[in-house]
Amino acid sequence: MHGPSPAKLLYHFHIVGQDFTIAGEVSSKIRRILQQIGASPDTIRRISVATYEAEMNVVIHADEADVTLEADAGIIRITIADHGPGIPDVEKAKQPGFSTASEEIREMGFGAGMGLPNILRCADDVSIDTVVGEGTRITMEFLNSPEA
Amino acid sequence: MLLKDLVTLLKAVPMTSRNGTDTVIDNAGASDLMSDVLAFTKPGSALLTGLCSSQVIRTAEMLDLKAIFFVRNKKPDAGAIALAEEMGLPLFSSPYPLYEACGILYKAGIPGCLDARDPHDHWAIAGNDLLTPDHASGKDKDQVKV
Numbered sequence: 001m002h003g004p005s006p007a008k009l010l011y012h013f014h015i016v017g018q019d020f021t022i023a024g025e026v027s028s029k030i031r032r033i034l035q036q037i038g039a040s041p042d043t044i045r046r047i048s049v050a051t052y053e054a055e056m057n058v059v060i061h062a063d064e065a066d067v068t069l070e071a072d073a074g075i076i077r078i079t080i081a082d083h084g085p086g087i088p089d090v091e092k093a094k095q096p097g098f099s100t101a102s103e104e105i106r107e108m109g110f111g112a113g114m115g116l117p118n119i120l121r122c123a124d125d126v127s128i129d130t131v132v133g134e135g136t137r138i139t140m141e142f143l144n145s146p147e148a
Numbered sequence: 149m150l151l152k153d154l155v156t157l158l159k160a161v162p163m164t165s166r167n168g169t170d171t172v173i174d175n176a177g178a179s180d181l182m183s184d185v186l187a188f189t190k191p192g193s194a195l196l197t198g199l200c201s202s203q204v205i206r207t208a209e210m211l212d213l214k215a216i217f218f219v220r221n222k223k224p225d226a227g228a229i230a231l232a233e234e235m236g237l238p239l240f241s242s243p244y245p246l247y248e249a250c251g252i253l254y255k256a257g258i259p260g261c262l263d264a265r266d267p268h269d270h271w272a273i274a275g276n277d278l279l280t281p282d283h284a285s286g287k288d289k290d291q292v293k294v
């Protein structure tokens with residue numbers, strides 16, 4: 001017999017595009033929640049890196065985004081849906097080194113074309129729905145695996 | 149090695165009130181590209197960089213880095229220092245250029261975050277090698293997933 005399944009946790013956040021002074025705050029909040037619910041250090045690290053890269057993508061390219069964090073038994077899902085330019089060629093954007101970011105962005109240490117590759121490396125499952133001129137929705141799933 | 153030993157080696161000065169000088173540092177990494185830091189830096193490492201934006205502090209937070217050394221006497225802006233204070237992350241400024249700072253720490257025995265001596269070490273899965281079938285499951289796991 002199984003006991004009652006733990007309640008599903010659901011949180012919402014909002015990312016403001018083009019505001020580099022607060023870029024990373026949502027990832028930081030998500031990180032603290034994951035620490036509070038006792039996710040493993042390896043899981044927290046993978047989620048932090050992927051979420052931060054995705055947040056920077058929103059700040060760099062989009063106007064705004066809604067973020068949802070869902071934590072269920074064993075699976076943590078983060079969805080980031082932005083209003084932005086969309087990604088014309090997703091396969092190209094997945095290639096390490098491909099970037100459309102400006103020189104100004106590169107001076108901040110981003111825009112090196114490692115955002116999506118880092119997300120794909122850290123998440124257990126990623127889906128990207130994008131419409132050029134409307135926006136991008138990226139859903140990242142992570143298994144809350146114990147420390148390897 | 150202790151953080152205070154790195155501070156001495158790099159002739160660094162603290163820029164935050166909490167300096168955590170008895171923290172043990174096992175590895176270090178250096179880059180001005182935060183995505184590279186996010187991809188390749190081990191938790192618990194020290195970061196050497198010439199980049200002074202708040203994004204360096206955020207990157208360190210995401211990775212549980214233990215200290216940041218800004219090279220060539222660079223100093224991050226007040227916002228970045230305030231963020232580091234809030235997080236309890238020690239920041240230092242060293243007079244050495246990035247290349248020399250790396251060389252000093254490496255020579256003193258602080259390893260990097262990847263073993264680059266064998267370029268195939270982190271990427272290869274040998275076919276027909278039934279003697280070591282779990283080669284890719286441990287430290288190589290992340291790279292294999294690329």
